[in-house]
Amino acid sequence: MKYIDEYRDGTLALSIAATIAAEAAIDRRYRFMEFCGGHTHAISRYGLEDLLPANVTMVHGPGCPVCVLPVGRIDDAIRLAMRPEVTLCTYADLLRVPASGGTSLLKAKAAGADIRMITSPLDAVLMAEAEPAREVVFLAIGFETTTPSTALSIDLAHKKRLGNFSVFCNHVLTPPAIRAILDTAHLPPDERVQIDGFIGPAHVSTVIGTEPYRALCAQFAKPVVVAGFEPLDVLQAILMLVRQMNAGHYRVENQYIRAVTATGNRLAQSAMAEVFAMRDTFEWRGLGQLPHSALRLSDAFAAFDAERRFCVVPVAAADNPACECADVLRGLKKPADCKLFGTTCSPEAPMGSCMVSPEGACAAHWTYGRFRDRIPARAAA
Amino acid sequence: MCLAIPVRVEALLPDQMARVTLGGVSKRVSIALVEDVCVGDYVLLHVGYALTRLDPAEAELTLAMMHQAAVPGMSAMAGAIR
Amino acid sequence: MTAPRLRRRKLDIKTGLVDLSHGAGGRASAQLVDDIFRPAFDNALLDLGNDQAAFDVAAGRMVMSTDGHVIWPLFFPGGDIGSLSVHGTINDLAMAGAQPLHLAASYILEEGFPLADLQRIAISMGRAARAAGVAIVTGDTKVVERGKADGLFITTTGIGVVPPGIVISGDRARPGDRVIASGSIGDHGVAVMSRRANLGFETEIVSDSAALNGLVAAMVGAVGAGLRVMRDPTRGGLAATLNEIARQSRCGFHIHESALVVRPDVAAACELLGLDPLNVANEGKLVAIVDPAAADRLLAAMQAHPLGREASIIGTVTEDDQGFVQMTTAFGGDRIVDWLTGEQLPRIC
Numbered sequence: 001m002k003y004i005d006e007y008r009d010g011t012l013a014l015s016i017a018a019t020i021a022a023e024a025a026i027d028r029r030y031r032f033m034e035f036c037g038g039h040t041h042a043i044s045r046y047g048l049e050d051l052l053p054a055n056v057t058m059v060h061g062p063g064c065p066v067c068v069l070p071v072g073r074i075d076d077a078i079r080l081a082m083r084p085e086v087t088l089c090t091y092a093d094l095l096r097v098p099a100s101g102g103t104s105l106l107k108a109k110a111a112g113a114d115i116r117m118i119t120s121p122l123d124a125v126l127m128a129e130a131e132p133a134r135e136v137v138f139l140a141i142g143f144e145t146t147t148p149s150t151a152l153s154i155d156l157a158h159k160k161r162l163g164n165f166s167v168f169c170n171h172v173l174t175p176p177a178i179r180a181i182l183d184t185a186h187l188p189p190d191e192r193v194q195i196d197g198f199i200g201p202a203h204v205s206t207v208i209g210t211e212p213y214r215a216l217c218a219q220f221a222k223p224v225v226v227a228g229f230e231p232l233d234v235l236q237a238i239l240m241l242v243r244q245m246n247a248g249h250y251r252v253e254n255q256y257i258r259a260v261t262a263t264g265n266r267l268a269q270s271a272m273a274e275v276f277a278m279r280d281t282f283e284w285r286g287l288g289q290l291p292h293s294a295l296r297l298s299d300a301f302a303a304f305d306a307e308r309r310f311c312v313v314p315v316a317a318a319d320n321p322a323c324e325c326a327d328v329l330r331g332l333k334k335p336a337d338c339k340l341f342g343t344t345c346s347p348e349a350p351m352g353s354c355m356v357s358p359e360g361a362c363a364a365h366w367t368y369g370r371f372r373d374r375i376p377a378r379a380a381a
Numbered sequence: 382m383c384l385a386i387p388v389r390v391e392a393l394l395p396d397q398m399a400r401v402t403l404g405g406v407s408k409r410v411s412i413a414l415v416e417d418v419c420v421g422d423y424v425l426l427h428v429g430y431a432l433t434r435l436d437p438a439e440a441e442l443t444l445a446m447m448h449q450a451a452v453p454g455m456s457a458m459a460g461a462i463r
Numbered sequence: 464m465t466a467p468r469l470r471r472r473k474l475d476i477k478t479g480l481v482d483l484s485h486g487a488g489g490r491a492s493a494q495l496v497d498d499i500f501r502p503a504f505d506n507a508l509l510d511l512g513n514d515q516a517a518f519d520v521a522a523g524r525m526v527m528s529t530d531g532h533v534i535w536p537l538f539f540p541g542g543d544i545g546s547l548s549v550h551g552t553i554n555d556l557a558m559a560g561a562q563p564l565h566l567a568a569s570y571i572l573e574e575g576f577p578l579a580d581l582q583r584i585a586i587s588m589g590r591a592a593r594a595a596g597v598a599i600v601t602g603d604t605k606v607v608e609r610g611k612a613d614g615l616f617i618t619t620t621g622i623g624v625v626p627p628g629i630v631i632s633g634d635r636a637r638p639g640d641r642v643i644a645s646g647s648i649g650d651h652g653v654a655v656m657s658r659r660a661n662l663g664f665e666t667e668i669v670s671d672s673a674a675l676n677g678l679v680a681a682m683v684g685a686v687g688a689g690l691r692v693m694r695d696p697t698r699g700g701l702a703a704t705l706n707e708i709a710r711q712s713r714c715g716f717h718i719h720e721s722a723l724v725v726r727p728d729v730a731a732a733c734e735l736l737g738l739d740p741l742n743v744a745n746e747g748k749l750v751a752i753v754d755p756a757a758a759d760r761l762l763a764a765m766q767a768h769p770l771g772r773e774a775s776i777i778g779t780v781t782e783d784d785q786g787f788v789q790m791t792t793a794f795g796g797d798r799i800v801d802w803l804t805g806e807q808l809p810r811i812c
Contacts (some may be wrong), residue, residue, distance in 0.1 A: 001404045001731055003387035003423055003435055006444060010721075010794045015451030030457065036385060047796020091428075119662060119736075120429025122411060145385065149430040152413055183434055203385040206425060206433040229385070231794055232447055258440035259425055259433055268414045358737070368798035370789045384737050406657075406666040406729025426735075429663075 007230030008046075016235045017051035024242050030056045031194055032241050033331055035178060036201035037064030037359030038229055044364035046231040056238065059193060059331035060364075062177055063201055065141045065170070066093050066357035067329055068284045072317035073170055074099040077139050080168060080310060081105065081113040087131070088115045089124040097356045100317045121167075123155035128157065128165035138167045139304045145203040147171045147295065148268035151275040154297070154304050157218040169296055172282065174204045175212045177292035180284075181330060182220040193331040197241040199234065200226035202256055209264030213252045221250045228256040248293040253313070275301050285319065285353060286329030325352035328361050335365040336373050342366070382405055385427040397420055401426060466502075474498040478576040483743065486572065486606030495604060499578070503585035504599035508565075516565065516600035520623040528555035529620040536658045537580070537614050542734060542746075544617055545584035549591040549599075550674045551697070552621040557679040558693045558749065560631040561623030566592060568619050569603040573612040581615070595674035597621070621659040628688055635691040636643030640779035640780040641758035643751045644722075645678065645765055646773040647671070648701050649729040652743035657732070664735060668728050673747030678742035678770045689757030695749045702741040703802045704750050705788045715783025718800070720793045742803045750779060 024030055034040055040060045043049060049058060062068050074097055081088035088105075094116065095106040109115040114134070118124055121138055128136035140150045150167060157165040184192040200213055205226045213224045223244040227237030236253045244251065254260055275298060284295030297305040306312065319325065323345075324338035335341050335354070341362060345351040354360035358367075386402040388408070397413040401424065411430045412418045424431035473493050483726075484491035501509055508516040532548040542550075549566065556563045567589065572581070592599050625631075654670040656662055675695065678746070682690060692712070696704040705716050725733075725740045733740050747770065753761045758776060765771030788800040 046794040047798045050796040122429050149428050367801050371799045405728035406731045408664045
């Protein structure tokens, strides 16, 4: 597969890893956060941490839209789906996320709610067109990678004059989340994560460009390297971060030059600006209430806003008190540090969203990496 | 950040749609977010929409930089600081 | 004077539908058997027309297996629910090293199911059974009301006989044993998914559904008791199979991703859907665990058979009380291969 296989070359990986080991100063620690859940997944799936020297470590970030969605929003979605006239369309990623009272979208579906899995917002629009008797609600999640697609689908529904299509919008923004991770000066020392630099998200950046990270680099004096998704991209980005740290730099660098530009995708940005408006504040699991960090439908498109159409009254829901997703999302704890990990919490019976989403830190560690938690080495055959 | 896959544009279709392929598998997707798409272009596909075109020259440059990075001690490429 | 003979109207297979009378056990049921199943399955035991089949028992250890089939869609590239069910049960018997002898098939039909489709499925089953040297010697049909079955459900049961001295079982893997996969993984699952409308992709990928008893006979012939475990990685894929065996044998595995065979278009489809080929179902492949001294001989025997041409040694059994299936990625790093939770779903993130 072109533009994929060549960036998965194992031999080249070992060589770049050797360079990282050679250039990372022995007496220094290099802690980098990969913001994006897709990078977390790639790091785990390819066993990249095995290739890095001991003093270069990765901290998993909150860039997983499933993971940061608060329980209360899933509860709201389930309540919508339980209405007899509603067909709720959702990405598969959300189906198993635990909601309040031990339920989930999947369990609500088993109990009779009309919940359908889709792989594109376009499917939801076409479904609304094909089934005029149903109220089709699209459960929209995602960072800026996914938001333009939702915008276009709302635009299409508008052009088709559909009266039975609406969106329950949970789109969130990347720069405010990075800021929330970095802005720890007001927190007690034991709640601050030591992060020396970021691997910036790949596909969010194709949309927003690299410009939005400049202010963050300057304010917090941390380098950001925007990296592609393939394992060689991640390794190269780590090398670029090590080099910046060694040189005392804190700039935005673009490793993903084949897909990302400084200014991003103008068409996508204007589609988003037309259809969406900024929420004053939004609750993020793990990061709390963040101002100007999420989107709602603009007034011009109010007719397609499920929250207005169905008078959704947000009911704040508490996470399971023993669940440490909040700390894992901020990089304060590793999955194995959570008491529930592997005991009560597993993919079969997830307690929190970090375990359900395939790119949640806990799910990634469980699926690919938990063998490292035990002490004795495996016996070679 | 989310799963986006490089696919090849095989044919342009009406209503800003296109037929794309990856390794023999084909799909109908929207190209409304990318300007001036041509047959033969590679685009990044995410939830049924193409997000951007992949630049072949930059892709080559990236691979060249990776091969350079494979040799420790080589001075750091200026790396596209944009 | 003789009584008038009742003129029997032929079953309208072309446009007819299954209705509740076909499951009632009366004339309509008998007609379904006579006009569709008996011609398709074509064997003397079935033609006797009894509710059971009686046959002599072979000497040795007998093996029995049963499976329910609820696949949707019913027809997919490379097969249908019928051929799948026959292959599936034959393979379950073969995985014990057994030679399959007889099959039984029972059907739950939904009212309104087209007779033409039923005939197509029955013919497919007869063909699949004959190709494997087995017959469907007894069966049953029931009909349920519209909406109570997805078209039809099939349950197949089979019996077979194991050659003397052969004991193949999931708890027999020992550290040091070699693990062999018989060919490419992920073909069946992707072929079926490509027919599910809500996933929206097109491909030429064909299911690998096949009867493995011939391949198994060659394998048993080549290494005999050196063969310790065999299993076909169906639902849950290779990942589930290795984890099951790890649990049964209380061992671990170490496999190499670069030794696995994945067709480029299967790899591409998995990329598009965000799936791992290790978790995708196969219906014509097997995993064999063999004494290291016999591994090369077994591999050669498999590669000499049409269904084992792409067989490869993928790894080794390890001592591991936690039962991890560890894999060295093509990249050089290590990860584990876990079984998937619940239904396999495509992801966007």
